[in-house]
Amino acid sequence: MPMVTIQVTREGTKPDNESVTAEEKARLIKGVSHLLLDVLNKPLESTFVVIEEVSTENWGWGGLPVDAYRQQRGRR
Amino acid sequence: MPMVTIQVTREGTKPDNESVTAEEKARLIKGVSHLLLDVLNKPLESTFVVIEEVSTENWGWGGLPVDAYRQQRGRR
Amino acid sequence: MPMVTIQVTREGTKPDNESVTAEEKARLIKGVSHLLLDVLNKPLESTFVVIEEVSTENWGWGGLPVDAYRQQRGRR
């Protein structure tokens, strides 16, 4: 019965995407569920996964909203 | 001072509803607050409840997004 | 597939108890699972509940650790 929460900023991996795509979400869900099966022997059907997308305005890093921090540091 | 977080998929209980209704949310809040009063003697005014509605695309079960898993298993 | 998290301070409801008892935990789990069945029609077997007990030293209210706040306000 594991519960996995994945929090990421709401933004795309490619210029045309404004958020994580459904296909990317499905890969995250599949990957982490199989990881728990492989490492802890948890059956797939007993694992829940929740993906929380957070506006970049609402995510802080380095004491700044993440967009400002990236601009300052030039790193993702 | 309990804090209760209820995470559910964003979908309705009836065909016409696209999400949990305000009336259903109020019943959840009332029910869980009274449960903490009854079991642990916590005053109603010291309990916070947060309901988080999660898009079905963002919820994984059985290694799949929940809609795909339900289709595969025929269960809710 | 709801997920419920109940955070409470680690303390007993009676003078002899230092924490929430197993019986009280079972009542919380039963109560909130049935609430989700009644209000949102979620089957019992699709609901996870996690009870997190937090040391009173680690819980803040009113700008103070909760024991200090209770002393100041004379309320639970």
Next chain:
Amino acid sequence: MPMVTIQVTREGTKPDNESVTAEEKARLIKGVSHLLLDVLNKPLESTFVVIEEVSTENWGWGGLPVDAYRQQRGRR
């Protein structure tokens, strides 16, 4: 590497605002990151902050949705 989650209701501090403003979010991020630097000596760049805005309909207090509770108690 601290992780701070701030959950607040989605509403403005002034009549014209419907939510927390970007400037207020930046102040929260800055303030809490510096607090962790001051108290625990955590470098700014190792602290993540996530601000979660919750609809008032989804926030419970006193056994009621928060708007109903405020109306009943006349307090914020």
Next chain:
Amino acid sequence: MPMVTIQVTREGTKPDNESVTAEEKARLIKGVSHLLLDVLNKPLESTFVVIEEVSTENWGWGGLPVDAYRQQRGRR
């Protein structure tokens, strides 16, 4: 800057273990961090992972504490 929270019951995968081992935790951390690199192109150094081990007494499933539920259902 993803943040991943993995909640599991505190128990071992083998009869001699009473909890998740340090080696298993390291595999979970490595696996999920690389998953975020592969799927969303997130650099390893920007991903935090927190593993929360929860006493079986504090985990509910099927309206029961998980040990009671497993006994009833004969499944993990």
Next chain:
Amino acid sequence: MPMVTIQVTREGTKPDNESVTAEEKARLIKGVSHLLLDVLNKPLESTFVVIEEVSTENWGWGGLPVDAYRQQRGRR
């Protein structure tokens, strides 16, 4: 009614301390509660703070348990 969760590794700021001290926790609680009062005008008595201390073994950064990552990078 804000709810603030502060997750940090369980370790001291000085060689003699094995964890965050009660005095440091009180400063974190006071600081963040006053921040919410200053920025969002939230009364002190309506803010809850929970400090979660996480074993370094259970915290991942850079794809590794945090102690291994620090050793590799020579940074906190």
